[in-house]
Every structure is written in structure tokens, then in C-alpha cells.
Amino acid sequence: MIAVVLLFQVAIPLAILAWLWLYPANSMAGLAIQAAGTGAFLFALARVAQWALPVWWLPWVYGAVWLAGVVFTLTIRPGFGGFAPWPSGGWAWASAAISAVLLGLGGWFGAQALAGRTPPPVPVVEIANPFGAGHFLVASGGSHQLVNAHMRTLDESVERFRPWRGQSYAVDFFGLGPWGFRARGWRPAATAAYAIFGAPLVAPCAGTVVAAENDRPDFEVPREDPVNRLGNHVILRCGDAEIVLAHMRQGSVKVRPGDKVANGDPLGEVGNSGASTEPHLHIHAQRPAAEGAPPISGDPLALAIDGRFLVRGDHLWGRAE
Template identity: 35%
Template sequence: MELPLLILLTTQVLLPIFFLLWLWLPHPADRVGWLMRVVYGACYFAFIAVIGRWDFLSTVLAVVLPVTFAVSAALAYRRVRHRTWNRSPSLMRSHGFTAAMAVFFLALTARALSGYGYQDTAVDLTFPFASGEYYVGQGGSTTSINSHHADQSQRYALDIVALNGFGARAAGVMPDDLTDYVIYGREVKSPCTGVAISMHDGIDDNRIFETNTQEPAGNHIILACGTARVLLAHLRKGSIAIKGGELVTAGETLGRVGNSGNSSEPHLHMHAYLGGTLDYNAGEGVPMTFSGRFLVRGSTVTIP
């Protein structure tokens, strides 16, 4: 089993099941025992709600699991409501570890939530897809929810996938066929009215789990959107529909999503930067908003 899949199943399936079962078994000796299990579980569910990649399984689970936990906690309380609050002579000895772990996950959640805002001046763009439901796999202003944030030019980069009717990005958790990914082949629209100052084509799509680190952006386009430059990367070979130096309008088709470059599965990578011009790694990354909305990991965008 691939390590990312193992981590995903552990953090977003096995541990949530553990916290649900732990509300009941073993039976809490008193109401403080019940309360500590609820607090610990609630902090963990808050953590995975913020940092989880729910598009791998289903975005529906991001809502269903916390609701299920809340209902289970209420039902579990009915079994201890007539018990004394505390039977232990030492709260610290009995519940100190549980409390410490709850604080730990609460701190991780707060750190991730700090990435929901930004300090720099943002460039407002048009969302680069037409009708459909889309999910942000990487995005935000902290590494907790955006793996690109440590890179100066990609600090506010986005990785975007599309969702099917079940709220998943693919037909399966990690299928081998590129066409099983909803975003694959989807038309990429220009996020602004500007000039296509650079592009590259001719790179084959990678197979799932393989990457091309020699040409990280793969087939890509760089647009001059006012003072900002916007990179649209990992496009499908032969799909780019414009030429270098051409004026494009917002919403115009530029190409199609592929899996070229440093990409392990189909998605659109985009980031905006100042300076650097044609070198998308040399500029200063700036936030992107879409109709004023700053997108982060877990954000969904529905285009009618």
C-alpha cells in the first residue's frame, strides 16, 4: 500500500472510527471520563476537518463524521448522566494524557486556521474552469494546509481538482487510469484578460504516482495579468490552444488539464507572482482571490 494512502486511511477513517467507538468502550467510569473523551475526539475531528484531503474519499464525510460524533457523544452521555462527576482521586493522573492530546490537536488546528487569511495585496482573478464542482487540495497561507507555502514564488499556490457526484475527485481512491480522475481533460479558462507571455508544450502525461521533476511545471502557460504573472501548470500534451504573445480574455479556453511535470495525479496548479517575468520560480508569490474569495485547502467552488 502506498504511504500517502495509508496515512489517509489512518487519519480520516481508522482514527475517526476509534474516537466513535471510544465514546462507548470501555464504559466511562464517571462523567468526567465521558467529557474528556468528547473533548479529545472533538479536537481531533476539528483538526482533520481543516487539514484533511476529503476529495480522496468524499467531501460528504467532512460533514457526516463530525455530526455522527456529536450524536454519538450525546447518546453516550445518557449512559453516564446518573453517575458522579468524578471518581478518580487524581484528575491529572487519570486524564492528563487525554487533556494534553486534546490541546495538541487544538493547537494544530489553530495553526492551520491561521492560513485562512493573508497579509499581502491580492490579485483578483476569474476562476479557471467552467461548469462543475471543484475542490482545492492545496491552498492557504501556511504549510499546514498548503505544501507550496514554503516556496517564495508559490506561497499562495493552488492545486485544484474536480469532484464527481459523490464528492470525490476520482472513480476510486487512487485509480491508475488518468481518465478516472474527474479533472482530467477539463478545459482550463483564462483567469484574466492579459497576455500569454510564455508557454511550453510537448511533455507526456505521467502515470499515477510517477513525476517528472526535470520539468516541474510540465506543459504550462504564463499570463501577464496586469502587474502579476500567473502560472497555469500540468496541462495535457497538445492541448494548449493559444500562442505566445497572444492577447487572451478572461474565460477564454487556454488548454486542458493533464498530468505533466512534477504531478503525481491530474490537477491544475496555479500561482501568481510579482517579478521573475518568465521564471515562475524567481518571483514573489502573491495571494489570489476569485470574486474576492481567498481559497484554502478544502474550499469547494461550484460553477453553474
């Protein structure tokens, strides 16, 4: 995973920017497609990748460097005014071809990521902010599998997905600490090193607690429990929908089945229990599961938090902020 992150979120963007700055096309058409191709590819990376690792603001830095490179070439670089209208020579045409590939890839993936901002064709459940305090980044969310890995469980042909299908439109949150980093270190083992660990959670709607678990252990990163997938969790029945908050901190859950809660009542804290490879909050909405069926096997519903359909890369601040 770390090698993939370094390749796609560091090495490739830096190589693209170095190419734009050091080897700009020698023609007007070539430069136009080079600028468009590199810009589209960087935009797609910004929308598709999880930028909690290395840091959420890095795509903005890349965008600023890209814009500066284009402006520098157009206004300052000597000889630009003498550029030919079309590429000339083998390298110039090869450069244009590479730019066209980047434009195609960036355009396609960027469009798919933007399509994920449209709510899916299911009812949308409106809830309030589930966080008491803090700054949070959406790790997975949206209506396209490119930005929301949970959507793979919509495939009913895969038997092992059926007990989990209620979480198909879930939203996962990382926490952000000083300077926008999610943790103290690249991927520390200690759960306390993560900004979200211990973040207070509150009821995002008024309802009844239908399930709660409080005794599952919080694992060191990247260990997980693939059997007890929710770990410590709370399931709230709000109207005709259920809201599931999972991977909570051991011993922090403050409610029990049958409790009535009001919007904003304390529920517990974010932890790293269950099928979680690092501390984060998993939250989703679903129809109640059939009697005797697994608890998150109900029909999946979409979530709007404080009126927003959140997608990978979006930010949310806790109520106390």
C-alpha cells in the first residue's frame, strides 16, 4: 500500500510537473494539450485518491505548481512568442501523444469521480453531524465505486457480500490533526497516534438504540477482526431507517439497547475495533435487517450529513468547532 501511495501521490505527480516545467512543448497546439493533459490527470488524482496519506492539502500544492508552470511558459519563458502552431519532429509528436493519453485518462477518471457526487437512486436519510468535536476528512463516500469502496457489496452475485450489503453507501472518516496530518507518523502502530482516535461521537438523530457493543478490543495498526466486522458499535433506529456507527473505542459506548436518545446525546468515541485497519469512523444508513438476518444486511440507504452528501475528499468539522 505504501509503495502504491508513493507512486501515485508523490512520484507520478512530481514527474508530470517536472515534465511540464522543464520540457514544455515547442508549439502552441503541443503546449495546449500538454497543459490540458497534465492538469486533467492531476485533477483526477486529486478526486480519486485518499489524500489523508500523505496529507490532504498536497493536491492543492500540485495544482498551484501546475498553474505556475503554465503561466511561466506563457508569459515569461524566453522564445514562447516564436512557437510554431503545430508540433514538429518526432519528440514533439511523442510528447503530444503522451499528453493526449494523460488527457484521456484524467478526463475519464475525473468525470467518474465527479459522477460520484450525485446521490444514488435510493432514499437519502438526513442526519446531523455525528462528531462532537474535531476536523475530519472523508476517506470513502459517494455513489461511485471509484470513490467509495463500500459499493462493491452491492454485487449480489458475491455471496460473502450479502451479510454486509446495508453498508453499501457508507461514509468513512479519518481525523485531521495539526497541519492536516491524520497521524503522528506515516502509519504508526499505536492507535493513540491517530487524530481521530478517541474523538467524541454523538447521536446524529433522535431515536432508539437497537444494538450496541462495547467490549471488543482496539487493535494496533494494521491488525483487524474480520469476523466481528463492526467491532464496538451503536445501531440507532431513527424513523424507518437504521444508522450504524462502527469501530468505536472499547469501553466508550454510553448507550444500551432500548435506550432513547435525542439528537446530540453522547454515544461514545471513535476507536479501532472490528474490521478496521486504522482508527476511523464508519457510518451508514439502511433499512432494518430481516428478522434473524445479519445486522447490516438490510437494504442500503444514502446519507446526507448536515444537508451534505459527502464524497471522498470532503471535510467535516465537529459540532464543537
